[in-house]
Amino acid sequence: MDRYDPTRKDRFSFGLWTVGNPGRDPFGGPVRDTLAPTYIVKKLSECGAWGVNLHDNDLVPFDATAKQRDKLVREFKKALADHGMVVPMATTNLFSHPVFKDGAFSANDPKVRAFALQKSMAAIDLGAELGAKTYVFWGGREGSEADACRDPRAAIARTRDALDYLCAYAEDQGYGMRFALEAKPNEPRGDIYFPTTGHMLHFISTLQHEYMVGVNPEVAHETMAGLSMTHSVAQAMEAGKLFHIDLNGQKIGRYDQDLRFGSEDTKQAFLLVRLLEGTAGGQKYTGPLHFDAHAYRTEDEAGVWEFAKGCMRTYKILAARAASFDADPAVRALIAEQRDAKLEPLLAGYDRKKSAALRKLDLQPDRIAARGLGYERLDQLLIEHLLGVHGG
Numbered sequence: 001m002d003r004y005d006p007t008r009k010d011r012f013s014f015g016l017w018t019v020g021n022p023g024r025d026p027f028g029g030p031v032r033d034t035l036a037p038t039y040i041v042k043k044l045s046e047c048g049a050w051g052v053n054l055h056d057n058d059l060v061p062f063d064a065t066a067k068q069r070d071k072l073v074r075e076f077k078k079a080l081a082d083h084g085m086v087v088p089m090a091t092t093n094l095f096s097h098p099v100f101k102d103g104a105f106s107a108n109d110p111k112v113r114a115f116a117l118q119k120s121m122a123a124i125d126l127g128a129e130l131g132a133k134t135y136v137f138w139g140g141r142e143g144s145e146a147d148a149c150r151d152p153r154a155a156i157a158r159t160r161d162a163l164d165y166l167c168a169y170a171e172d173q174g175y176g177m178r179f180a181l182e183a184k185p186n187e188p189r190g191d192i193y194f195p196t197t198g199h200m201l202h203f204i205s206t207l208q209h210e211y212m213v214g215v216n217p218e219v220a221h222e223t224m225a226g227l228s229m230t231h232s233v234a235q236a237m238e239a240g241k242l243f244h245i246d247l248n249g250q251k252i253g254r255y256d257q258d259l260r261f262g263s264e265d266t267k268q269a270f271l272l273v274r275l276l277e278g279t280a281g282g283q284k285y286t287g288p289l290h291f292d293a294h295a296y297r298t299e300d301e302a303g304v305w306e307f308a309k310g311c312m313r314t315y316k317i318l319a320a321r322a323a324s325f326d327a328d329p330a331v332r333a334l335i336a337e338q339r340d341a342k343l344e345p346l347l348a349g350y351d352r353k354k355s356a357a358l359r360k361l362d363l364q365p366d367r368i369a370a371r372g373l374g375y376e377r378l379d380q381l382l383i384e385h386l387l388g389v390h391g392g
Helices: 037-047 066-083 110-129 152-172 197-204 219-224 229-238 266-277 301-327 329-335 352-360 365-369 375-386
Strands: 012-015 051-055 089-091 134-138 178-182 213-215 289-291
Touching (some): 012 301, 037 051, 037 066, 037 301, 066 110, 110 152, 152 197, 178 197, 197 213, 219 266, 229 266, 266 301, 266 375, 289 301, 301 375
Parallel strands (some): 012 051, 178 213
């Protein structure tokens, strides 16, 4: 074992649907056998993971009886206890069944919306029974191809009603859960409502239980929209709303690939880990680090566990590189905060006296503009640390 091998204290988790993915895609069927949830718990524990997450139907089939449900949950809880694993997050599958073909919370048919609430309450109960304190909502079918089917404002209002309802339900049950909303721009719908983390953050501000709702940004989803995952996560952290995070890899402009974390845009992965770990001096993220990714379709089961180990090792390697980068004196000099004891008091809070003084200053913008900032050198140092030329 080396220092990059994962341990429980790293807070790494995977979903049953991630390592359990049989390699099916729209153009071909499964290439691997289906793995039992209890077996997945055992293998993830052996790989060094800390937690396992699930949709309701990852563990309990859609048509299971109450007796079957209780047996499956009992066996799963025993596997968790036997292997020292936890369930930090749970979610609901509101996209696979044909009933959700026009959405769940936003569907035009009120019976569909009612069923979505029924299913979500039962799944929240399941998550609470398994110890989950974060509950994620991804609106996979909350969107449209034929936009004329509904006023998008109606979809927003219906989604708000559903989340207000479910927040109140979880609070009434005393579950102590926080909800995290996950954005995605498209796929499986042509357009999905609330396509980015920024959209979700604004939407949260309109909820009755705003305090208990945050976001669950995903690398692939923000990248699909052509956006910086690091910036999205930073905005969520600054707002105190980063409740959970999905880590994976993605090529820009592609379908949702869910590749091994750090396997594509390694520089952006480095910057994201640097932000999460707080190595530049900002507040560190201390929540679960969840890998919402799948092994290549080329792999057998052994390859799946190599994939899982690779996600976790890459995160730890990038964390070490980030710490080395931010400890480098050359880097620290380039990014040192500029201070001006006379100017800064004029910038903090408006009043007439400050405004008058600020307007009189000769700030010499041409002189400021002529000064190079050294960002080429800074970026080269980043690359060299990332490639292992500097640091450990």
